[in-house]
Amino acid sequence: MQILIKYHNKNIDKIRTIEGGNWIDLRSAETVELKAKDFKLISLGISVQLPDGYEANIVPRSSTFKNYGILQTNSYGVIDNLYCGDDDIWKFPAYATRDTVIHENDRICQFRINKIQPEVDFVEVNALNNKVRGSFGSTGIV
Helix, strand or coil, X not given: CCCEEEECCCCCCCCCCCCCCCCEEEECCCCEEECCCCEEEEECCEEEECCCCEEEEEEECCCHHHHHCEEECCCCEEEECCCCCCCCCCXXXXXXXXXXXXXXXXXXXXXXXXXXXXXXXXXXXXXXXXXXXXXXXXXXXX
C-alpha cells in the first residue's frame, strides 16, 4: 500500500515502519512548553493522503504519559481519508497534567491504518438468545 506524505517540518525524522510493529510513531513538529492544565494541539508536521476506504487511528505511545505527563484529550484520534489537503496537518490534542516540555522531534504518539467500517444494517429483535457473560470485568470469572 502506498501512502503519500507531505512533511511541513524538515527537522523531524521521517516516518518509518518498525519491523514486527503494528503501529507507526509520530513526532512533535514543534517544541511546546505546557503548564499543568494547559491544552494544546501539537503539530505532528505531516499531511497524509490515505487510500480510499482507509482511516488512520492515533493514540499516545505507551511512554507518553510517563515521560511528558500529557493525555490525549479525545482518547483515540480518527483521521479519515478525506482529510488530505496540503495544509491538513495532523495534530495531537494534548492536556497537561503537570508542567512539561515536549521537544521538536520527540515521539509522542503512534498511528495505524485500518479499513473503514463497512455499512451495517441494524435489525431489532426481542431477544438475542445468547449466554449472558456478566458485567464489566467478568471475563474469566466462573
